[in-house]
Amino acid sequence: MIQRIRDACHTCEDQQEQGLFAWHGFEINTPPTWELGSYHGGYSSGDATLDDGVSPRLHLTWRTASRRRSPIERMLAKIKKAHRKRWGRNASFEVISAVPTCPEGQSQRYVRSSTPEASGLAWWCRACGRSGVVEEYHSRDNPSSSASPILDSFRDHRDDGTRLWSAYGLSFELPTTYLECRPSLSAGRLRFQLLASARNWCVVERWAMASVHLRRLPLNKWPAELAARVSPKLGPLTLDERATVLQYPAIHFKTSRARVGAAIPWLHTPTEGLLWQRPESDKLLAVITHGPACDLLHSIAAGVRTI
Numbered sequence: 457m458i459q460r461i462r463d464a465c466h467t468c469e470d471q472q473e474q475g476l477f478a479w480h481g482f483e484i485n486t487p488p489t490w491e492l493g494s495y496h497g498g499y500s501s502g503d504a505t506l507d508d509g510v511s512p513r514l515h516l517t518w519r520t521a522s523r524r525r526s527p528i529e530r531m532l533a534k535i536k537k538a539h540r541k542r543w544g545r546n547a548s549f550e551v552i553s554a555v556p557t558c559p560e561g562q563s564q565r566y567v568r569s570s571t572p573e574a575s576g577l578a579w580w581c582r583a584c585g586r587s588g589v590v591e592e593y594h595s596r597d598n599p600s601s602s603a604s605p606i607l608d609s610f611r612d613h614r615d616d617g618t619r620l621w622s623a624y625g626l627s628f629e630l631p632t633t634y635l636e637c638r639p640s641l642s643a644g645r646l647r648f649q650l651l652a653s654a655r656n657w658c659v660v661e662r663w664a665m666a667s668v669h670l671r672r673l674p675l676n677k678w679p680a681e682l683a684a685r686v687s688p689k690l691g692p693l694t695l696d697e698r699a700t701v702l703q704y705p706a707i708h709f710k711t712s713r714a715r716v717g718a719a720i721p722w723l724h725t726p727t728e729g730l731l732w733q734r735p736e737s738d739k740l741l742a743v744i745t746h747g748p749a750c751d752l753l754h755s756i757a758a759g760v761r762t763i
């Protein structure tokens with residue numbers, strides 16, 4: 457399935473955002489051929505693996521940590537113990553330098569010999585209240601060394617109140633209040649739902665092969681279909697086909713005022729969206745907002761980047 461998502465991505469001409477992986481506040485620059493292979497968990501704890509199409513190349517794991525005391529020493533001891541248990545007492549494990557990845561925390565780099573060799577970064581952030589490990593796996597053409605531009609590029613949070621999401625060449629930014637992410641990443645279709653609460657959320661979607669989808673359903677019929685997926689009870693939508701997102705013609709749609717005042721409490725909350733096509737990369741993009749997120753609709757849409 458992952459390979460099919462990649463194939464869909466690689467048909468595009470503009471590859472500007474490839475090589476950036478951003479997930480639950482983490483940002484890391486990787487070679488353009490590395491892509492997300494698996495992911496679990498959420499903001500508080502989880503893991504993600506990037507691979508180069510053949511082997512795993514990067515593994516991130518994170519968890520909630522004390523904001524007062526650094527767990528770095530304990531984490532390193534645990535990694536070293538597990539490494540020697542697996543590879544023998546003489547397996548090399550070298551702590552090589554302390555790289556400040558974050559002014560609010562601590563981090564420590566290491567290199568371990570095994571198959572494959574790996575460079576690691578153990579980090580802790582007092583501001584996020586999280587700690588974790590990033591490991592880069594080396595191959596024969598990319599042997600381990602004390603320098604690792606990939607690990608050096610790792611950031612665990614931004615300082616401007618925003619969080620970037622970026623995978624498979626799709627990236628967008630949201631305020632940090634949208635903490636919970638429900639991704640649904642399948643072949644040809646990426647969907648991220650980011651929630652601040654049950655009545656304040658945003659969906660960012662991308663379809664590959666837009667021309668094929670548009671033969672089935674013209675663009676101005678899509679808002680009703682999208683809204684029906686959000687809730688079959690949203691009712692008729694008001695469409696404005698003169699909207700734009702950056703330089704692209706777009707359709708702006710929203711729930712009608714009559715429905716927003718309806719008796720079902722959930723429907724008091726407005727839903728609003730933007731839908732546009734990127735003909736040069738044959739993609740369809742949509743941002744759908746619900747509740748207070750509607751105020752951010754245009755700025756979120758203008759910030760969506762895709763290959």
Ligand SMILES: [Zn+2]
Nearest residue numbers: 581584612613
């Ligand atoms: Zn942090």
